[in-house]
Amino acid sequence: MTKIRMIYAYFLYKYNTKMEDKMQITVHGTTITLEGKELKVGKEAPAARITKLDGTQNVIGMIAPNSQLIVVIPSLKTEVCSLGAKKFNDLVKNLKKLDTIIVTTDDIESVKKFIENESIDNAEIVIDTNRQFAKKFGLLIPEGKLKDRLARAVFVIDREGMIAYKEIVSEVVNEVNYDACIAAIEKIANDSKGAGHGHSHENWMGV
Numbered sequence: 001m002t003k004i005r006m007i008y009a010y011f012l013y014k015y016n017t018k019m020e021d022k023m024q025i026t027v028h029g030t031t032i033t034l035e036g037k038e039l040k041v042g043k044e045a046p047a048a049r050i051t052k053l054d055g056t057q058n059v060i061g062m063i064a065p066n067s068q069l070i071v072v073i074p075s076l077k078t079e080v081c082s083l084g085a086k087k088f089n090d091l092v093k094n095l096k097k098l099d100t101i102i103v104t105t106d107d108i109e110s111v112k113k114f115i116e117n118e119s120i121d122n123a124e125i126v127i128d129t130n131r132q133f134a135k136k137f138g139l140l141i142p143e144g145k146l147k148d149r150l151a152r153a154v155f156v157i158d159r160e161g162m163i164a165y166k167e168i169v170s171e172v173v174n175e176v177n178y179d180a181c182i183a184a185i186e187k188i189a190n191d192s193k194g195a196g197h198g199h200s201h202e203n204w205m206g207v
Contacts, residue, residue, distance in 0.1 A: 025151050026171045027144050034151055034168075036138035041166055045157045048133035050101075050126040053108055053115075058126070060101055060133070063161035067188055069181070071102045071123070072139055072153040074146055076114045080173055081152075085125070086118055091182055093122045097159075098185060103128050105149050139168070146172065154181050158188045 023038045024031055039045065047062040060070060071088050073081040085102050092100045100123040104111065111125050128150060134140035139151045154176050156165035165184030167176050 023138055023151075023168055025141075025168065027141065027146055028173065029171075030144060032141055032144055034138055035140040035142045036135040038138045038168075039155075039163055039166065041163050043163055044161050045155065045163050046136040048128075048136040049130070050103060050133055051108070051129040052124075052126055053112055055108070060103075060126070061136070061157065061161070064099065064157075064159060066097045066099045067159055067164075067185065068155075068157040069098055069100045069185060070137075070155040070157065071100065071176075072137070072150050072155075073102060073104050074141075074149040074152060074172060076104055076106050076111060076125075080175060082114070082118075084152075084175060085114070085120065085123070087178060089118075089120045089122045091178060092185075095182075095185060095189070097189065100124065101126060103133055103150065105129075105131070105134075141172075152176065156181065156184045156188065158191070164188045 023034045025034060026032065045061040047059045049057050049059055052058055060068065069092065071084065073084060076082055076085060088100060088102070092098060102123050102125045104125065105128050108127060111127065114120070115125060128134050131140055131148065134150050137155070139153055141147060141149050141151055152169040152172050154167050155163060158164050164187070165181065167181065169176055
């Protein structure tokens with residue numbers, strides 16, 4: 001093998017390895033490679049900064065006093081996203097020791113209006129203002145009709161900060177598997193290893 005072929009083979013290997021760490025979805029049938037590294041079930045969830053509706057920042061992911069259900073949606077202004085937010089708000093109302101967080105890239109005022117109109121009281125809706133969450137969780141749509149939006153996904157994170165369940169919807173206009181998600185939450189609720197260490201997200205100031 002010549003030196004040029006060896007160099008080509010090396011860069012091809014690096015490219016293929018890099019692509020293996022990324023997730024592909026379709027947006028209205030068009031294939032999109034998401035930006036950010038794909039996360040694996042059984043691995044630690046990263047910590048990511050988000051913006052609350054009062055304008056302050058908080059951190060989600062990693063270890064926490066409660067298990068976390070992170071619901072990720074492109075925009076509450078679409079029918080599927082709106083339906084998903086309302087459905088999860090209803091599904092989690094009787095689940096204990098669970099923080100349900102809905103992440104979107106919508107503006108704060110439209111989110112506040114949605115919460116008021118739809119009586120969202122069992123989940124917190126937050127904004128991925130700087131797309132840090134999108135990149136850390138491998139969900140940023142980098143091109144096309146939904147450029148700079150989030151792919152539709154759910155993550156269940158136990159109190160040790162480990163990813164117990166995830167679903168990244170293959171076609172962004174489809175709904176998530178609600179039953180599988182709730183089953184995963186109930187499973188970790190019965191897992192004695194989910195005791196947690198009592199850290200709060202505000203302690204992760206290096207994020």
